[in-house]
Amino acid sequence: MSTSGETDVAQQMEQAIHRYFAACNTGDVEAVAAFFTPGAVHYVPPGYGGPAQGGRAIGEQIARLVRTTASRWSIDQMLCDPASNRAVIEWTVRRTGVLARGTEWYVFEPGTGLITEIRLYLAAPPTAGASRMELEEFPYAERGYTMNS
Numbered sequence: 469m470s471t472s473g474e475t476d477v478a479q480q481m482e483q484a485i486h487r488y489f490a491a492c493n494t495g496d497v498e499a500v501a502a503f504f505t506p507g508a509v510h511y512v513p514p515g516y517g518g519p520a521q522g523g524r525a526i527g528e529q530i531a532r533l534v535r536t537t538a539s540r541w542s543i544d545q546m547l548c549d550p551a552s553n554r555a556v557i558e559w560t561v562r563r564t565g566v567l568a569r570g571t572e573w574y575v576f577e578p579g580t581g582l583i584t585e586i587r588l589y590l591a592a593p594p595t596a597g598a599s600r601m602e603l604e605e606f607p608y609a610e611r612g613y614t615m616n617s
Contacts, residue, residue, distance in 0.1 A: 473550075474550040474551060475550070476550075477548075477550035477553070478548040478549075478550040480581050481548040481550065481553075481555050481574070481576055481581070482546060482548050482555070484503060484576070484581055484583070485543065485546060485555060485557060485574065486543065487503070488500070488503045488583070489541050489542070489543055489559075491503065492530045492534070492541055493534070493540050493541060494534075495530065495531045495534030495535060496527070496531070497524065497527035497528055497530075497531045498524075498527065499527070500523070500526060500527035500530050500531070501522075501523030501524045501526065501527035502523065503523070503582065503583050504522070504523035504526055504582055504583050504584075505523070505577050505580070505582045505583070505584050506522060506523065507521070507522065507584070508521070508522060508523055508526065508582070508583055508584050508585060508586075509521050509584075509585050509586075510526045510529065510585075510586045510588065511585070511586065511587045511588060511603040511604070511605070511606045512588050512603065512604065513588065513589065513590055513603060513604070514602075514604050516588075516604075517529075518604045518605055519603075519604060519605050519606075526586075533563075537563040537564055537566075538562075538563060538564050539561050539562070539563050540561065540562050540563075541559055541560070541561045542559060542560050542561075542562075543557055543558075543559050544557075544558045544559055544560055544569075545557060545558040546558075553575065553576040553577070553578050554573070554574060554575055554576070555573075555574040555576070556571060556572070556573050556574070557571065557572050557574070558570070558571050559571070559572065568590060568591070569590075569591040570588060570589055570590040570591055571588075571589050571591075572586050572587060572588050572589070573585075573586065573587040573589075574586055587603055587606065588603070589603075
């Protein structure tokens with residue numbers, strides 16, 4: 469059973485993600501950067517230039533996508549877990565001539581409600597010849613993930 473405090477935190481996380489997506493769709497670097505802690509990391513799949521570190525770098529990455537591909541994101545589903553300060557979403561992005569779907573895992577800083585980490589996963593075919601399909605530079609072993617194939 470959730471407490472009213474947990475309900476408030478869940479609503480704050482949900483609102484923050486909706487506002488973050490609205491900022492992403494503007495392509496405004498500073499508006500996007502405002503949602504992140506200084507040390508935040510946005511992990512991405514292989515082929516996307518590695519993780520962006522820090523709010524400004526994340527904002528620049530998003531702005532570049534808006535500018536070069538006319539990307540527009542929408543949220544399809546969202547689950548928030550206030551006890552762990554984590555959320556997961558499914559989204560759709562429309563780009564010039566392409567529609568793609570994905571999911572993101574969010575970690576929030578307790579107290580501030582700022583995002584400390586996003587892990588992006590795409591619904592896409594595996595990269596040809598790849599022996600592992602993982603986020604680039606994500607610390608899987610350090611976080612206790614299974615490492616054997």
